Amino acid sequence: MQLSPPRRFLALFTLALGGFGIGTTEFATMGILPLAGVDLVPGFEADPAGGIAHAGWMITAYALGVVVGAPLVSIWAAKLSQRTLVLLLTAAFTIANLASGLMPSFELTTLARFVAGIPHGAYFGVAALLAARIMGPGRQGAGVALALSGLTIANIIGVPLGTWLGQVAGWRWTYVAVAVIFLITLVLAWLVLPRVPGDPTRDARSELRAFRKPQLWLMIAVGCIGFGGFFAVYSYAAEIVTRVAELPPSAIAWLLATIGVGMTIGNIIGGWAADRSMRRTIIITFPVLIGSLALFAMLGWQPVAMFALAFMIGGAGSVLNPTIQARIMRIAGDAALLGAATNHAAFNVGNALGAALGGAVIAAGLGYLAPAWLGVGLASAGFLLALWSLAIDRGAPDTAAHTVVATVLGPTTAGIEVIHHERP
Numbered sequence: 351m352q353l354s355p356p357r358r359f360l361a362l363f364t365l366a367l368g369g370f371g372i373g374t375t376e377f378a379t380m381g382i383l384p385l386a387g388v389d390l391v392p393g394f395e396a397d398p399a400g401g402i403a404h405a406g407w408m409i410t411a412y413a414l415g416v417v418v419g420a421p422l423v424s425i426w427a428a429k430l431s432q433r434t435l436v437l438l439l440t441a442a443f444t445i446a447n448l449a450s451g452l453m454p455s456f457e458l459t460t461l462a463r464f465v466a467g468i469p470h471g472a473y474f475g476v477a478a479l480l481a482a483r484i485m486g487p488g489r490q491g492a493g494v495a496l497a498l499s500g501l502t503i504a505n506i507i508g509v510p511l512g513t514w515l516g517q518v519a520g521w522r523w524t525y526v527a528v529a530v531i532f533l534i535t536l537v538l539a540w541l542v543l544p545r546v547p548g549d550p551t552r553d554a555r556s557e558l559r560a561f562r563k564p565q566l567w568l569m570i571a572v573g574c575i576g577f578g579g580f581f582a583v584y585s586y587a588a589e590i591v592t593r594v595a596e597l598p599p600s601a602i603a604w605l606l607a608t609i610g611v612g613m614t615i616g617n618i619i620g621g622w623a624a625d626r627s628m629r630r631t632i633i634i635t636f637p638v639l640i641g642s643l644a645l646f647a648m649l650g651w652q653p654v655a656m657f658a659l660a661f662m663i664g665g666a667g668s669v670l671n672p673t674i675q676a677r678i679m680r681i682a683g684d685a686a687l688l689g690a691a692t693n694h695a696a697f698n699v700g701n702a703l704g705a706a707l708g709g710a711v712i713a714a715g716l717g718y719l720a721p722a723w724l725g726v727g728l729a730s731a732g733f734l735l736a737l738w739s740l741a742i743d744r745g746a747p748d749t750a751a752h753t754v755v756a757t758v759l760g761p762t763t764a765g766i767e768v769i770h771h772e773r774p
Contacts, residue, residue, distance in 0.1 A: 353484065357542055361484055362496060364538040365477040368440055369500025371531040372470055374508030375447055376501075376701075377584070378528070379409055379463070381513030381606055382521040384588055389521065390456035402589055403709035409585055411460045413702035415467020420695035423472035424688040425558070432480045432546045436539050439469040439476070444532040451525035467698065474498065475691035478675065480546065495621020495672045502617040502668055505610025510603035513588075517599065558688075566681045566689070568739035573674060573696025574703065576636070576732015579643055579725030580667040581704025584609065586712065586721055587660070594718045595653045608657050609664035616668030624673040629740055631673045636733035639666035640726055647722035671697065674736075704728065 353361065379386075387394045387405030394401030427435045446466035453459040481496045508531075516524040561567070583590075587609070588602045595601075623631040642662035649655035675693040682689025707728075708721030 353544060357544075358484055360538065360542040361544060362481060364535060364542055365436070365481050366496060366500035366503075367531070367538065368436070368443075368473060368477060368535045369498060370504045370508055371443060371447075371500070371528055371535060372473065373501035373504025374512050374531065375443075375450075375466060375525065375528040376412060376470070377505055377509045377606070378512030378516070378524050379412065380585055380587055381509060381602055382516035382524050383408065383585075385516055385521040386459070390459060398593075399715070400713050402586070403713040405456075406585060406705045406709040408456075408460050408463050409581075409705040410702045411464040412467040412470075413698035413705065415464040416470040416698035417467075417695045417702070419468030420471025420475070420691040420698075421688065423469065424475060424691040427472060427476075428688070432476050432483075433539070433543045435472065435476045436480070436543060437536065439473045440532050440536040440539055442469045443473070444529050444536060447525045447532060448529040451522040451529070470698065471691035471694035474501075474675075474694045475688070478679070480543070483546065484544070495617050495624075498617050498621075498668075498672055498675075499614070502610065502613040505613050505664070506607050507610070509610060510607040513603045513606060563681055565739045565742050566678060568735050568742070569674060569678050569681065570692060570696045572732045572736045572739065573693055574699035575735065576639075576670070576729050577667065577697050577700030578704040578707070579639065579700075579727075579729030579732070580663060581701045582708035582721035582725040582728065583643065583646060583660075583663060583704075585701075585705040585708050586718060589712075589718050590650060590656070594651050595656050597653060601653075605657060605660055609660050612661040612664030612666075613668040616665035617672060619665075620669040620672040623669065624676040628673050628677045631669065632677075632736050632740065635666050635669045635673070636729065636736060639663065639670065640729045640733065642666055643722050643725040643729060647719050647726065650719045650722060700728075 383405050384402060386408060387401050391401045391404050394405070423439075427438075430438075443466065446462060446468075449462040450459060450466055453462050478498075485496070508528075512524040512527065515527060587605055588599075591597050591602045591605050592599055620631065620635075642659050646656070646659040646663060649659065678689045678693045682692075704721070704725065707724055711720040711724055712718055
């Protein structure tokens with residue numbers, strides 16, 4: 351795809367900006383959750399543990415929206431131009447986030463969060479494919495990482511600022527600000543994204559054919575279960591800061607920023623590593639995530655350890671994310687859009703699972719660090735599933751090496767076929 355250097359930069363920036371908005375709307379909810387809970391959940395202050403667990407359904411609702419929306423939108427959009435799809439999804443994000451800040455009750459706000467999650471998976475799927483087109487052959491892992499870069503940078507800038515805005519102006523303004531980010535993304539996408547024709551030959555049957563492969567189901571399960579460990583801790587970071595480490599509320603934004611730095615560095619490493627060896631990246635990184643969660647469960651009460659281990663948890667999780675998405679896209683073959691979106695559906699099953707189970711162990715009186723032990727179990731189960739998936743295709747090449755030929759399938763919206771030649 352031939353674009354002038356300025357337009358190429360602006361196109362990639364626009365895709366990342368959309369990811370920045372998604373990362374802010376998804377993760378800033380963790381930072382403003384106590385504020386929203388006090389405002390929306392009756393009796394919150396009389397029973398903080400039960401109230402925060404109940405408020406956690408706002409996180410779970412968004413995640414469930416992603417789970418429902420990712421496959422349905424991807425199948426529906428298989429014939430569309432990638433540019434058109436980006437425009438439709440960013441418009442939907444704008445409206446849903448504005449609604450999240452305006453709804454008067456907990457039930458309606460939770461419903462708005464569910465609707466806000468519906469475009470999430472399809473956006474990251476199409477953004478990864480379009481970024482890979484723009485970047486050129488041999489850069490699938492890097493394209494995925496670039497599409498995810500906005501999400502990880504959001505955890506350094508957007509999430510702390512969103513949390514701060516919620517603290518000083520009210521939690522509703524956080525979602526209004528996110529709606530503005532998506533509106534800017536929509537305008538930029540209209541102006542600079544290249545026009546990529548759709549593929550009228552794609553249909554639901556051809557998209558769903560990818561799900562015949564057991565490796566794909568196993569990698570989806572890795573995202574569903576393994577990432578639950580990360581979210582079991584992240585969902586209740588605000589409570590850990592104030593109630594366990596006994597730091598002031600202002601420290602919440604700093605902890606979220608620390609996790610964001612870890613996620614950004616991890617995303618860069620993950621994109622680089624995925625283009626070299628998905629297998630080695632998975633085998634090395636999962637134990638790092640498991641060990642970091644275990645240490646957090648034991649030492650999270652100590653502020654210095656809490657910050658250091660939160661950085662490690664964010665970094666390890668974000669090394670795995672582009673690696674797992676690139677592997678799912680490769681396994682999915684022609685249905686790469688559905689595969690890429692499904693990874694985000696799986697990731698958000700982990701979000702919903704971690705938030706719900708983490709809230710349950712807190713409500714059961716096991717303490718605010720108990721979700722970290724839960725995370726150890728979930729991440730360990732995810733690691734075993736990943737090893738199983740890798741064992742199935744052990745005899746087949748799975749990594750980029752001397753040559754990676756990325757061929758965009760004509761004008762298709764569906765994706766990229768990557769032919770790998772493994773390094774000896």
